[in-house]
Amino acid sequence: MPMPLRAIAAVSAVALSVVLCGSALAQKEYDIGATDTEIKIGNIIPYSGPASAYGMIGKTEAAYFRMINEKGGVNGRKISFISYDDGYSPPKAVEQVRKLVESDEVLLVFGPLGTPSNTAIHKYLNGKKVPQLFVATGATKWNDPKNFPWTMGWQPSYQSEAQIYAKWLIKEKPDARIAVLYQNDDFGKDYLKGLKDGLGSKGAMIIVEESYEIAEPTVDTHIVKIKAQNPDVLISFVTPKFAAQTIRKIAELGWKPLHMVANVSVNVGSVMQPAGFENGQGVLSAAYAKDGTDAQWNDDAGMKRWSAFLNKYMPDANRSDSNHIYGYGAAQTLVKVLEMCGDDLTRANVMKQAASLKDFEVDTLLPGIRINTSATDFAPISQLQMQRFKGERWERFGETISGDVTQ
Template sequence: MPAMHVRLGALAAALALSASLSTGASAQKKYDTGASDTEIKIGNIMAYSGPASAYGVIGKTEEAYFRKVNAEGGINGRKINFISYDDAYSPPKTVEQARKLVESDEVLFIFNSLGTPPNSAIQKYMNSKKVPQLFVATGATKWNDPQNFPWTMGWQPNYQSETQIYAKYILKEMPNAKIAVLFQNDDYGKDYLKGLKDGLGAKAASMIVQEESYEVSEPTIDSHIVKLKSTGADVFVNITTPKFAAQAIKKNAEIGWKPVHFLNNVSISIGSVMKPAGIENGQGVISSAYLKDPTDPQWKDDAGMKAWNEFLDKYYPDANRTDNSVVYGYTVAQTLAHVLKQCGDDLTRENVMKQAASIKDLELGMMLPGIKVNTSPTDFAPLSQLQLMRFKGETWERFGDVISGDVGG
């Protein structure tokens, strides 16, 4: 008789265990459209053609990084299926591609789509669909608005913080400066301009002698540069994307205009801006950085730089290693991999956003020392620190401390 009891007891225990395991498993594994036991489907929209096509390498780098992740077994055993489309930096096309990704490809979320106007065009759609628009490839300040747009998050330091840092430097070093500004006539350009004016405060009106805007459809900005030179400005704030940044540096040299030149961080690539402009023409240009510059010899024995080079050797051998965008694509992809690991087996859209909004002091190999990724449910700005740098010889030289911008959400 006692033996029977033991068997029943064992059976009951086994049943209880299997019940707890199955509820545990069902509690553990949660999926939304785009995720399963075997894959995570991620959408992306990039300018592979058109006026901002210099940034296309970001998408190519991300694709290579996810190939590496998959070759190493995926994330928590799931392979990444990365679907990237071209929108030529044209907002109507972005809307079309976003709909395709969400409604027919059925991705879990859209990751690191490029550009302020394109992302602005799909922000309401993504939020109404409750599909994450995660780590967008634009520093516009408006991506940090969790209250009104809980499904949209930026990644890089925001534009207003960056120009505020330049403004602080100008006020300290050149308090009597006459400033000429060239900016792209869209949300991206205006965001940078606002940061500059906020940073200069009451002195903005007297210090800024000319604000000149250009359209992204213009073939050249030469005439704008000639006009800005005629103002007699001794400081030039250059708010342009790579193609136009290279034109501006070149034209300044051609017409002998030598102001103190501040160039926005989105155009610091040596491969796609400084070399095409002529290395000799870019001497002394000031910008800012949060990522390591692969052309800077000080990083040659750095572990993070070595890992980046090994990744490129194996997964993207024809990458242009002087192009900062390749560093950017790699680092934002690493940030996403971190978030997906944190999601565990709960691959719902809600949990993806929850994990993206709870990153604490994440340091990645290609970020400058002292720069960390931090987010919270009320702060959707993962990065907010920068260091000033000056173009010297064939590379950027950093100077001063790592500075935090003042712009929150």
């Protein structure tokens, strides 16, 4: 029997409603920097100047995105990675970031390196509501979603790391007489605060606090001055050049303190080798990432992927340069966030997804260390494992330890 006209009209209306709802659900949302075919990512990093060694991070990230593009991109969109040299200069950083945002019109700024550069662009990017995502510095202030909701760190914060050293010392060497050598800037002071917070009521274990200026050519005189106070533990919250100098000078003096060095200054190629492997025996630090030269990772699935990536996209890479490990891990995390965004490539959704990572495993992070974030926690990595230098490499020991930092 033929369907009545009224019924036909009702069915048609329902069908039209379903179609309209379906198209609404499938609606693509874009901000500047994203289209059906492209996602523009901005970056600043020192390819020149005093911190130019870190430029290898940017080169590794560029290579990683080339690999992703060759595999079809992210949800069918190719990544356009625009990376500029800021020479580790805050004024240059501001200039280059303004260019990325206002001229290149990127969706977000990814992995800008260094505490001074990121501090210089911090308020500008938050004022523009442009993601300053996975900054390459461990300053604790990047984990402040309430006041700076467009900025997120990636690596463990300096305070978290320093708290881990404090926890280890309280347990293993409770009667320690500690001397601290630190860089007289936000970097060094962040570490020092974390150590003091970690020691808590045992803060009197610190008997010497010695600072140096980054413009000083050497810290040798500071080491001599510290030794005269007769501490049995020296903690070096210093950058790579000064870490190598400190290790060498301690050996020259025939001094045998327990020596702990910040994670940012444990690169085998740029610190331990120049310091002299024989001088670095027994030095302690902490790690959150795997070592690209360590044979124990030869059969590790994640490191096999990392190695294959270098073989194809960076065949001349120096595998003892941990910047290749860092750049790969940070880029892998960003691609995960972009995948989670789906077809909603707005800046607000980028930050929402970045704050929704749950137990994300990165190929280059140590076993058991996973990335977790939330709307109130912008510190993706907060665990490290102690390590000791032996022979020509670092050996990990003990369990992973968490640093508990609050704003």
